[in-house]
Amino acid sequence: MNLLEKDNALSLARLRDVLIRLEDTIIFALIERAQFALNACTYQPGVYEYNDGYKGSFLGYFLHEMEKVHSRVRRYTSPDEYPFTSPLPAPILPTLDFPPTLHPNHINVNSDIMDRYLQDIVPKICAPGDDLNYGSSATRDVECLQALSKRIHYGKFIAESKFQDPAQQQTYIQLIRAKDRDGIMELLTNRTVEAALLRRLRRKAMIYGHDITEKGDIILEDEGSTPTQQKIPADVVVDLYERFVIPLTKEVEVEYLLKRLDGWQDPSATTSS
Numbered sequence: 001m002n003l004l005e006k007d008n009a010l011s012l013a014r015l016r017d018v019l020i021r022l023e024d025t026i027i028f029a030l031i032e033r034a035q036f037a038l039n040a041c042t043y044q045p046g047v048y049e050y051n052d053g054y055k056g057s058f059l060g061y062f063l064h065e066m067e068k069v070h071s072r073v074r075r076y077t078s079p080d081e082y083p084f085t086s087p088l089p090a091p092i093l094p095t096l097d098f099p100p101t102l103h104p105n106h107i108n109v110n111s112d113i114m115d116r117y118l119q120d121i122v123p124k125i126c127a128p129g130d131d132l133n134y135g136s137s138a139t140r141d142v143e144c145l146q147a148l149s150k151r152i153h154y155g156k157f158i159a160e161s162k163f164q165d166p167a168q169q170q171t172y173i174q175l176i177r178a179k180d181r182d183g184i185m186e187l188l189t190n191r192t193v194e195a196a197l198l199r200r201l202r203r204k205a206m207i208y209g210h211d212i213t214e215k216g217d218i219i220l221e222d223e224g225s226t227p228t229q230q231k232i233p234a235d236v237v238v239d240l241y242e243r244f245v246i247p248l249t250k251e252v253e254v255e256y257l258l259k260r261l262d263g264w265q266d267p268s269a270t271t272s273s
């Protein structure tokens with residue numbers, strides 16, 4: 001979605017279409033990472049010496065170097081992009097005039113994303129062991145992390161869209177003023193959308209994650225496909241969304257809404273004469 005556009009920027013349907021497209025990005029990024037072994041040494045701090053005194057992991061070093069270049073070309077001035085590392089240099093390009101779609105906030109859940117990715121995701125999609133392809137596996141790790149980060153932080157746009165719905169705004173205002181996290185979570189939750197998403201995701205993962213024979217047949221798990229024919233198990237992708245991506249997206253929505261009234265004047269409030 002072009003965030004420089006001003007019209008219809010917060011249409012919930014358009015935002016949901018972005019999340020649907022990001023499903024493809026995430027599935028293919030996971031498939032690319034799954035080509036390589038776990039390469040656990042790339043996640044352990046202190047395994048390599050770095051000329052600038054950096055003491056973290058190979059992935060951390062690679063990610064920070066990548067983000068420094070991306071920061072220089074103003075990637076993180078976009079309201080849908082959030083870095084994992086700091087400090088980052090100022091952009092060499094003039095900042096773009098994004099419409100003020102989101103309420104000012106400093107929400108960044110990338111440390112949670114990194115923890116869950118390393119603990120819960122990589123070990124399930126990669127073969128154990130070390131294939132020495134450290135640069136390749138780290139490159140795919142960065143692509144997975146960036147895609148997951150974009151998807152989860154899109155929760156801010158979704159939350160703003162829901163807040164601006166006239167039919168729900170006063171209810172959100174009451175819940176926010178009461179600091180009612182559970183009430184906000186319940187109001188923003190759409191179980192129908194979530195269930196449809198998981199059904200669609202399983203179909204995508206089964207099709208994208210399998211080779212297609214010359215005849216055009218797709219060999220699926222329940223048709224006796226062997227692990228070598230599965231680029232990534234559909235169950236892993238569905239479980240990733242159900243236990244991590246969706247819950248963390250909703251946490252971002254709740255955190256965003258809890259701060260939505262900071263410095264905000266309710267236009268519907270009657271001014272006392």
Ligand SMILES: C=C(O[C@@H]1C=C(C(=O)O)C=C[C@H]1O)C(=O)O
Nearest residue numbers: 016158188189190193194246249
């Ligand atoms: C993103 C939305 O908000 C919530 C989070 C969802 C998700 O992370 O996929 C789906 C539905 C909602 O429970 C939405 O309403 O589309």
